Amino acid sequence: MSYEYLKPMFGNGPLTFEQLTEKLDAAEGVKLVNLKDGGYVGKEKLDAAEARVSALQQQLTQANGKLEGYDPEWKTKAQQMQQEADQKVEAVRFDYAIRTALTEAKAKNPEKLAKLIDRDGLKMVDGKLVGLDEQLKALKESDGYLFEGDKPAPEIVKPGSPVYRTPAGGGDLDAFYANNPFYKKKT
Known part of the structure; x- marks a missing residue:
């Protein structure tokens, strides 16, 4: 690399740093860069x-x-196919969001209940369905049988289920029939 373009700044003698910066600032067509x-x-x-x-x-x-x-027409066809694909993906996301919400709402049959939902009244905002809670509340009031109740199911025991004796002597049976006047403890 040749530095001949710097000779006019130095003249015939040495320069201090301040003198060099002044001459570089004043020089036209010369710019030093790191x-x-x-x-x-x-x-x-x-x-x-x-x-x-x-x-x-x-x-x-x-x-x-x-x-x-x-x-x-390849550009318009490509754009149209992309729009169709985006619509299909959005429809799948929409259906999945509805079924997930119905499952969380304890629907007995989410597939059938999804058919009763007014899809036009729903919007997807940030992955959440807006307007579904109101529809579910109305359906719970009008058709509550479509949803599971909040109470746990009762435990059904067959009548006449035997009380099993313990091998140690029947203490369970004695406690079960303690108020029965016809029962006699076996000794």
Whole structure:
């Protein structure tokens, strides 16, 4: 690298740092840059990058021209297919959100109950259904049998279920029949 362009600043003698900075600030067409900061790119690198960008731009133009030659409406078809795919994905997410909400609401049959939901009155906002709580509340009031109750199911025991004796002497049976006047303890 040649530094000949700096000779006019120095003249014939040495300079202090302050004198050098003053002369650099006043000089036209001379600018010193620290390359380690990345603020400056060499002309060769810039020219190479510009050549690469123009080559890629030309390839893109050629590819688009070929696609339009095969099918002039390829862009609109691609956009339409993307919209259809997005709509299908959104419908699946919507159905899943409804069924999850119905399961959490303790619906006895979420699939059948989902058919009673007015889908037009619902909106998906940040993955949550807005308007479903009101519909579920109305359905619980009008058709409560579609939902499980909050009380646990009663435990049903067959009448006449035997009380088993313990091998040690029947203490369970004695306690069970303690108030029966016809029962006699076995000794």
